[in-house]
Amino acid sequence: MANSLGKTANPPRMRDFGNSTHEESNDTHSRILRAAGPVFAARGYSGATVREICSSAEVNVASVGYHFGDKLGLYRQVIHDLRVARAKRFPAPNTDRQQPEETLHALVHTLLSRMLTVEESAWETELLMREMQNPTPIFESIVEDFFRPLFDQLLETLRLLVKEELPDHQLQHLAFSTVGQCLYYRVGAEAIRVLIPESERQLHYEIGSLSQHITTVMLAACKNVSRLPAPRENRD
Amino acid sequence: MANSLGKTANPPRMRDFGNSTHEESNDTHSRILRAAGPVFAARGYSGATVREICSSAEVNVASVGYHFGDKLGLYRQVIHDLRVARAKRFPAPNTDRQQPEETLHALVHTLLSRMLTVEESAWETELLMREMQNPTPIFESIVEDFFRPLFDQLLETLRLLVKEELPDHQLQHLAFSTVGQCLYYRVGAEAIRVLIPESERQLHYEIGSLSQHITTVMLAACKNVSRLPAPRENRD
DNA sequence: TGACAATTTAAACGATTGTTTAAAACAGGC
């Protein structure tokens, strides 16, 4: 009988860590959580093995069962912690009292930072990308809590930037154009590595100039788009 | 001893199918190939099992070893066939004797068609996307044979569209902006499904209007971009 | 038909997976 729906073994029943994070603690519970993230990110949920996680955490294999019920329970906890950690690290930029041009640039910069940050927590982005391609039941809540706020902010900023009033779907397309350009430097990173020689990549592919470029593209688009003619009837 | 490097079992040694494709044949070899693509696409290379492939092909499990050496050999063959099939189905648009604006639109339309086609061969795109996120040794050749031609065509088209002469890296960024916008409607499809209600999706998210929109954005960007000030020195 | 190679088959192999077990180690209160 697989669980992960609360009922772990009888004894432990998920201790209540009043101190929210496990960042610094060094007990088995925290060690597993710290080790699991990078492994899940590197190998995917099903590719990751409990043994590798526990080996990396220097902990017995049975500990996962004891502390998290099963592998899926551990994964859920990792995703949960990831969400609160990132909401803290990449707060949506403060948009009030700002020219919409600046706001757009700030939003693009935030997006690119979330995508391309390669520091100690690159595994977080990797994990979210895996959820996008292989969505689990957790995915929808990730979109709502994590993507939607920035998406809405982007929509409102673009609404201020276009000269005439546009129907919703055209604004949405502009928003997706923005997000898509940012996302590509992560999704297509391996392709870019093949297409562009390393020397040029190191010069012109850091967050600063990329966000500058993308902002320029979108500002030009906003100034030029106009209400499109009604799309031809599509029948299917 | 794993093989897949040519030496299968002694006997068969990869029969030479003079008739290039296996589309219609019904022998074991072809049945496996037809069944393997969708399974690899749905589950990923390591997630796919030869048992599921063989079960779907109604063929004995040992047949994979006999005809393709091993699982990786089968995968290579699937990718190989996929490449020739798609090159035939989505030929790069003919660019000569055309206004660059039309060429851009045609390129965007081709890109989006490759991304969003959901007909009998949606698994092909899915498989390529998986290669982008989880590159195998095959990936580099895929980029060279499959992405590079369209990328170069895109670069030349954009060069004709910008008013002043731009350094290479700015043209590359414009090309990636184009590709990124197209790619997003595939990569972010699951996110879009959550963000945009279905009614609106069915109205405004078919290939025609999306390629119209993306082309408009990029044309506006081309008319407005100018040689950026030299980027600040970056030191690392 | 009979001989021989090509192909298909059922069964097994060894390795690895997530999970469970039952005993050992540890903790704190008396």
Add this chain to the structure above:
DNA sequence: GCCTGTTTTAAACAATCGTTTAAATTGTCA
């Protein structure tokens, strides 16, 4: 010291993986 509940451990479990084996089947040509 002992007792009790919690945590950790080594070992085993059943399931599944890719692959191999050796026999059975099929096809082909003399």
